[in-house]
Amino acid sequence: MAAISLSSTVLPFPKLNLSAHKAHPFGSSNPSKLTLSISTVAPRVLHSKATDSFTSIIAELEKERAQNQNERKTDSNSTTHENERRLSDTWRELHGQDDWVGLLDPMDSLLRSELIRYGEMAQACYDAFDFDPFSKYCGSCRFTRRDFFESLGIAHHGYHVSRYIYATSNINLPNFFKKSRWPKVWSKNANWIGYVAVSDDETTARLGRRDISIAWRGTVTRLEWIVDLMDFLKPVSSNRIPCPDPTVKVESGFLDLYTDKDEACRFCQYSAREQILTEMKRLVEKYSDEELSITITGHSLGSALAILSAYDITETGLNVTSDGRGVPVSVLSFAGPRVGNVRFKERLESLGIKVLRVVNVHDVVPKSPGLFFNEHVAPMVMKLAEGLPWSYTHVGVQLELDHKKSPFLKPANDPVGAHNLEAHLHLLDGYHGKGHRFVLASGRDPALVNKACDFLKDHYLVPPYWRQDENKGMVRSKDGRWIQPERPKLDDDHHPEDIHHHLKQLGLASDH
Incomplete structure (x- = not known):
C-alpha cells in the first residue's frame, strides 16, 4: 500500500x-x-x-x-x-442578481454553501431513484413525497416535496429511462424524473423568501445518452412553447423529453412541461403575498431540463404574481450540456433568467452538443453558422472546477468520475478560487464521491459504488421467504386533481 x-x-x-x-x-x-x-x-x-x-x-x-x-x-x-452576512440579506446577490460578479474568484463562502445545498437536492434525484431492473418499481421514486427528504437524510435543508414529475419513456433516450424486467410493474411507459419542493416556514425565514425549487434527474454513470441525442436544433415554438421568435431553437431530444406525453399512462398522461407549469401556477398563487424565488437545479441531462423549464416558466409569465411582481428565476446546474442556439441564449437573458453552471473542465458532457460550432468559435463564424441545425452555445455564467486539483481524487481522465455529481460537490467544497489551494471548507465527507463511481484514490480505502440497499432491498417475510417488500401505493404521487383546472387557465387543456 x-x-x-x-x-x-x-x-x-x-x-x-x-x-x-x-x-x-x-x-x-x-x-x-x-x-x-x-x-x-x-x-x-x-x-x-x-x-x-x-x-x-x-x-x-x-x-x-x-x-x-x-x-x-x-x-x-x-x-x-x-x-x-445572512442569507436573508444577500440571497438575491447569491442567486445571480449581478451575474455573480466578485463571488466566484475568490469563492464566496455563502455561495459555496448554497451551491452544495442545491447540488444535494439534485443528487437526491439519483439517491431516490430505483435503477434496479429486477425491481417491479424500477424507474420510480423509492420514497413517498412526505418521507422524501427524511428518507435521504437531508431533512435539515427544510423543504417539503409538493409534487413529483414524470416523463414518458416512449422517446429516443433509452439510456436515460429505466424499465423493469418483470411484467407486473408500477408503470410500463413512465419514469420519475424529478420533483418540486417548497421551503418550510423556518427555512423561509432563514432564506429571506419562500423558495420554490425544482430538481431534475439526469444520468449517473453511463454517458451513451449523448449519442442518443438527435443533435439537431428545432424551434421552441414547434412544441407549443409560446416563443415569439421562430429562430429560438433548442436540442430536439431535450424538447421532446420535456413536452411529450402518453395519454394512456396515468403518470405521464400530462407532459413534464404541463406538470411543471401547473404546479408553478398553483404555488405562485398560493404564496403570492410572500417574497418568492424560483430556483431550478439539475445534473447532466437534468441540467438541460433545468434551463429549458426556467425559460418556459418565464416565457409563459408564471413568475409574475397577481399584483405584477416578478419572481426571480435562477438555475444552478451541474455538468450540463449545451441546450440551444445563440438566439435561445439571447432570449433567455432578455427574460432576466440567471444561470450559473458548475462544470469540471475534464468532463466531456459540457462540451456537447455543438462540438464544432459553439461559443468558442469566432463571432463572425458563429454568425454565419447560426442557421445550421447543430450550432449551439452555452448560457449564463460558468464556474470551472478541476478534479486534478483535489488530492483525494484520481488524476486520470475517468469520464464517469469526471461527470459524477458527488465529485462536483466535493470539488466545490475545496474550491476557493483560481490559484488557491484546495482546502475542504465544510468538511463534507469525500467518501460520498464513491457512492456511484470509483474516483477516490485507493489508499483512502473507500470501496467504489458503495451505496446500495441492504440485501438489495430484499426482506424476509413471516414465513421465512425472501421477497421484495410492497411499497406504499403511488396514487398519492401522481397528478393532482386540480391539474386540468390549471391547464385550462393556461390554455393547455385542449388535448385532454
Missing part, C-alpha cells in the same frame, strides 16, 4: 492535537480543530520503521501548519466576515 503524503493532501489543520480521536481517514470535519487518529496515519505507518517515521509525520504536519498559518488567519477572518 502506497504511503499517504499529507503534505500534498492539503487539509485545514490549524493545530496539532494527538489526544483527540476520530476514526475517519479524511481527518477533521471542523476546519478549526485538527483531529488525528491512528486510522488517519495507518497507511503510512505500515511503511515506517517505528517511532522515527511517526516523529517525521508529526514534523511534517507541524511544517504544514507553519506554512499555512497566514493563509488560515486570512481564511478565518474571511469566514467570520461571511458568517456575519
